[in-house]
Amino acid sequence: MLAFIIKRLANAVFVMLSVTFLAFVIFRFVGDPVDQMLNEQATQEQRDDLRERLGLDKPFLVQFTSFVGRAATGDFGISFRNQRDVLDMIGERFPATFELVLVATFISLIVGVPMGVITAIKRQSWYAETMQFTSIIGISLPSFVVGIGLILVFSVWLGWFPAFGRGDTVDLGWWTTGLLTPSGRMSIVLPALSLSLFQITLVMRLVRAEMLEVLRSDFIKFARARGIPARSIHFRHALRNCLMPVVTMTAMQIGGLIAFALVTETVFQWPGMGLLFIQAVTFVDVPIMAAYLCIVALIFVVLNAIVDMTYAVIDPRLRGAEK
Amino acid sequence: MSDQTSVKAVPTRMERFWDSDLWWSFKSHKSAVGAAIVLLLVIITAFLAPVLSPQNPYDLAALELWNAELPPIWMEGGQMPFLLGTDVQGRDILSGILYGTRISIVIGIASVAVSLVVGIGFGLMAGYYGGWIDNVLMRIGDVLLSIPIVLVAILVSSVAQQFLPPAFREVGVAAVLVLAIAMYSWVQYARVVRAQTMVERRKEYVMASRLVGTPARRLMLKHILPNTLTPIFVAATLNFGLAILIEATLSFLGVGMPPNQPSLGTLIRVGNQYLFSGSWWIVLFPSIQLCILVVAVNMLGDWLRDALNPKLR
Numbered sequence: 001m002l003a004f005i006i007k008r009l010a011n012a013v014f015v016m017l018s019v020t021f022l023a024f025v026i027f028r029f030v031g032d033p034v035d036q037m038l039n040e041q042a043t044q045e046q047r048d049d050l051r052e053r054l055g056l057d058k059p060f061l062v063q064f065t066s067f068v069g070r071a072a073t074g075d076f077g078i079s080f081r082n083q084r085d086v087l088d089m090i091g092e093r094f095p096a097t098f099e100l101v102l103v104a105t106f107i108s109l110i111v112g113v114p115m116g117v118i119t120a121i122k123r124q125s126w127y128a129e130t131m132q133f134t135s136i137i138g139i140s141l142p143s144f145v146v147g148i149g150l151i152l153v154f155s156v157w158l159g160w161f162p163a164f165g166r167g168d169t170v171d172l173g174w175w176t177t178g179l180l181t182p183s184g185r186m187s188i189v190l191p192a193l194s195l196s197l198f199q200i201t202l203v204m205r206l207v208r209a210e211m212l213e214v215l216r217s218d219f220i221k222f223a224r225a226r227g228i229p230a231r232s233i234h235f236r237h238a239l240r241n242c243l244m245p246v247v248t249m250t251a252m253q254i255g256g257l258i259a260f261a262l263v264t265e266t267v268f269q270w271p272g273m274g275l276l277f278i279q280a281v282t283f284v285d286v287p288i289m290a291a292y293l294c295i296v297a298l299i300f301v302v303l304n305a306i307v308d309m310t311y312a313v314i315d316p317r318l319r320g321a322e323k
Numbered sequence: 324m325s326d327q328t329s330v331k332a333v334p335t336r337m338e339r340f341w342d343s344d345l346w347w348s349f350k351s352h353k354s355a356v357g358a359a360i361v362l363l364l365v366i367i368t369a370f371l372a373p374v375l376s377p378q379n380p381y382d383l384a385a386l387e388l389w390n391a392e393l394p395p396i397w398m399e400g401g402q403m404p405f406l407l408g409t410d411v412q413g414r415d416i417l418s419g420i421l422y423g424t425r426i427s428i429v430i431g432i433a434s435v436a437v438s439l440v441v442g443i444g445f446g447l448m449a450g451y452y453g454g455w456i457d458n459v460l461m462r463i464g465d466v467l468l469s470i471p472i473v474l475v476a477i478l479v480s481s482v483a484q485q486f487l488p489p490a491f492r493e494v495g496v497a498a499v500l501v502l503a504i505a506m507y508s509w510v511q512y513a514r515v516v517r518a519q520t521m522v523e524r525r526k527e528y529v530m531a532s533r534l535v536g537t538p539a540r541r542l543m544l545k546h547i548l549p550n551t552l553t554p555i556f557v558a559a560t561l562n563f564g565l566a567i568l569i570e571a572t573l574s575f576l577g578v579g580m581p582p583n584q585p586s587l588g589t590l591i592r593v594g595n596q597y598l599f600s601g602s603w604w605i606v607l608f609p610s611i612q613l614c615i616l617v618v619a620v621n622m623l624g625d626w627l628r629d630a631l632n633p634k635l636r
Contacts, residue, residue, distance in 0.1 A: 011465070015465065015469040018466040133354075136621060136625060140617040142571055142575075142613060144591070145591065145613060148598065149610065151598060152607070156603070163598075163599070260471065262474075281481045281577075282577060293478060296474060
């Protein structure tokens with residue numbers, strides 16, 4: 001057990017080191033930082049001075065170590081474009097992205113789980129087959145196309161929801177939220193829907209597959225034989241046994257959603273980290289790109305590690321499975 | 324007085340195919356047949372783009388500004404030959420879509436091909452030799468799969484485009500995109516091939532073949548590889564759909580194909596700017612074409628996965 005956890009943690013650290021290395025390579029070799037920070041009239045002396053101050057004259061490995069050291073303490077340097085601390089800029093944008101992801105996850109569970117149950121218990125009915133068929137389409141639709149479609153129908157044609165921005169936000173000191181104001185709540189509907197569509201189909205297919213498996217098992221047959229009402233069998237006994245994989249998958253997907261939200265944020269001009277990143281890419285603002293990569297990878301890796309370790313605690317079979 | 328049980332010659336490859344389980348399964352799946360027909364139509368029209376389209380969208384001289392923002396033909400103000408209307412530069416939407424689809428399909432196929440070659444090669448080596456080669460290759464794969472795919476693709480493609488000399492821009496961007504997409508998807512093939520190779524390696528036929536001195540490369544490619552191809556085939560079909568999607572997403576975000584060589588994603592990116600000015604056709608039709616293309620590919624892939632799965636027979 002302990003060996004498994006240590007192995008898993010070592011793996012996570014290794015992945016993070018590789019990601020940091022990638023971020024460092026981008027940071028170091030995309031454009032010369034000295035050129036970007038000084039103007040053209042700078043003398044050679046000033047250049048050398050800055051080069052020395054930034055530590056760019058030191059050997060590669062030394063530079064990388066100090067980059068990792070600074071990254072670990074949250075120091076990613078200063079944005080080339082805004083001359084502001086990168087971590088502050090990302091921190092300001094984080095609540096917007098996180099709220100979006102949270103609402104999208106919520107929607108996907110509320111909609112996806114019942115759809116999965118229905119398609120499993122009424123397998124032959126026309127509506128179950130329609131849902132199953134539309135789920136293939138749901139997985140295939142690119143999320144930005146879904147977003148544009150939603151804007152076209154609900155903002156441009158019907159005018160029900162705002163098409164961009166976050167609405168009014170409330171500042172809670174360390175967190176800004178849009179969920180407490182009416183305009184904020186209206187603004188989050190379309191982006192959250194378009195982000196959750198893929199999730200909904202994923203949850204639905206997972207619940208359906210698990211339900212079909214559980215419904216075949218002996219304890220369900222026994223419950224049927226005892227004459228327990230179908231509703232109670234399906235929702236109290238069968239569904240409960242399906243929820244474990246759904247919960248873990250949802251947890252694992254949150255990391256992916258945070259990364260993927262950048263597409264949704266671009267479509268809806270949602271002021272989150274993803275939009276910041278895409279703008280940084282356009283202006284080759286390397287410190288922001290590097291920091292965003294590290295932070296998103298960190299969230300992703302930590303969530304995956306936690307899920308894996310929880311699994312090992314709950315399901316003893318997995319402890320031996322790792323070779 | 325010969326026994327008249329007609330002995331047929333060995334069936335040709337085509338005859339074997341018409342008689343195979345796969346073909347029977349295909350014929351009995353309406354959605355698979357439908358998807359295949361739609362996909363064929365999309366591909367054929369895309370590659371006949373220069374013949375079919377009323378205008379060459381890359382030829383700036385052919386664009387007339389007074390044709391700008393014409394609505395589709397069935398609406399008031401629509402004009403022949405612009406069936407689906409025009410964009411703000413007077414470019415025919417339908418022509419743009421046909422040419423754009425061609426670019427999307429070519430990039431999709433190329434990236435699947437590259438990742439297949441890399442994935443199968445690495446997978447065979449990792450599974451056959453084992454040891455440190457296996458360790459290094461699989462660790463690299465683990466790291467790649469631990470970072471979200473969109474992020475990797477965006478970074479690779481935007482960083483690589485910085486380094487492209489202007490002379491290579493035209494060809495270079497497409498090549499960079501292919502690599503950015505392939506960089507991620509080879510891992511999947513490599514894992515499948517590696518696992519299968521590790522099983523096959525211990526079987527008698529491989530032992531026998533090694534005893535007679537078959538070189539390792541020939542052994543891997545001619546003897547082991549054919550036994551690993553079925554799952555690879557399914558994965559490649561589904562990945563083709565995914566590759567088209569990722570390319571479209573990158574182009575939409577502005578790190579993919581440039582506006583002078585638009586893929587479907589670029590067309591949607593450009594059209595998105597006119598969403599609020601009422602010219603919805605500029606963005607809607609390319610989006611529909613992209614959806615049709617990806618849905619058709621995925622439905623074929625879905626069918627293929629079930630048809631080739633021995634457990635579901």
